[in-house]
Amino acid sequence: MSHADFTPFQVEQFLSELEHGVVFNFSESGVHPMSLQGLVDLAGIDTAVLMQTMLDYPQVNGKQSLRDTIAGFYPGATADAVMITVGATEANTLVTNTLLRPGDNVVCFRPTYAQISGNAQNRGNEVRWVNLIESNGWALDQDALNNAVDDKTRIIHVVNPNNPTGQVISDQDRAAIIAAAARAGAWIVTDEVYAGTEREGDAETPSFWGSYDKVLIVNSMSKAYGLPGLRLGWLVGPEDIITQSWRRHEYASIATSMLSMELADIALAEPTRSKLKARARQLIRTGFDVLTEELDRHPGVYDVVPPQASAMSFVRFDLPVSSEDLAARLLQEKDILVIPGSRFGVEGHLRFSSALPEDHLRKGLALLNEVTADILARS
Ligand SMILES: Cc1ncc(COP(=O)(O)O)c(C=O)c1O
CATH class of the missing domain: 3.90.1150.10 (Aspartate Aminotransferase, domain 1)
Known part of the structure; x- marks a missing residue:
């Protein structure tokens, strides 16, 4: 290129x-x-203990206790199904590079956070856009989705809740995405960084986890937890894909920082x-x-x-x-x-x-x- x-x-x-x-x-x-300081106060962190954190290389795929905690958010997942990344950003890049082969296409919705699409284009893969319809509450054009997905579709990329619209995918649109993916044998890569930021009620946006066998979930500390400066995210999926992404993580960043892993571990523990x-x-x-x-x-x-x-x-x-x-x-x-x-x-x-x-x-x-x-x- x-x-x-x-x-x-x-x-x-x-x-x-x-x-x-x-x-x-x-x-x-x-x-x-x-x-x-805000996090220290909110979580009641003993700063003397925090100060003992070794500024060493952490466990490259993520601190065990942190991966255990995150696995608990996804029923049936073990810590081996989780990899800690440098934000959701790195997770998105790793997953694109792990899954895509020459000739594969990627189906993305517009408007959305165009990272997987950009990564795919830069690898020389075709990106097929499916519009979200503003006059219909940014719902999916299901006919366009069905026309876009074919047996060369490797990834359907979903951001749920979406950026920039803030919309949560309806049950009907979710079912249509899963049906289209199943028909083509495609992966659904779901970026769920905005789950937990619901405006109208406290029910959390349901994860795509568990709704289909070829699902990869991306999430991070940046949005619902208000801690983007930790630069800490995660990827959850079948262990073979996680392992292949881990090999790419060693090239991309080795790991996020030890201190970020400590702080994320504290932030994700209840009641914090x-x-x-x-x-x-x-x-x-x-x-x-x-x-x-x-x-x-x-x-x-x-x-x-x-x-x-x-x-x-x-x-x-x-x-x-x-x-x-x-x-x-x-x-x-x-x-x-x-x-x-x-x-x-x-x-x-x-x-x-x-x-x-x-x-x-x-x-x-x-x-x-x-x-x-x-x-x-x-x-
Ligand atoms: C949908 C989506 N995914 C990923 C990211 C990047 O998140 P992180 O800070 O975890 O790398 C953003 C940031 O705006 C986003 O909107």
């Missing part, structure tokens, strides 16, 4: 080039992160795990209410299918400007960062994150409303 064929990770490139130093960062996908998820949900619920209240100040301009989960809202706007130009204007004039819908392949939208301290959120949204008023006055 020549250099020119390389597909950058559009969303992450946008964030990594722009997010540092911005005043109103409404582009994050998780909740406002916790400090180490439930407390962290409760914190995330509280931030998400308040933040969404503030967001919609502020966006409603210009009736008919902004509209959103309310996200069922996650800190994100994929907001449609009716303004005579492209999503890239609107995002650029907000950044230049008001120091507000939001992600243009074009980065997800969907024009006329902005992705907002609103699980932030309320005062800060309101200040930034008031500035956004000034830009909105100016565009409306000139059009």
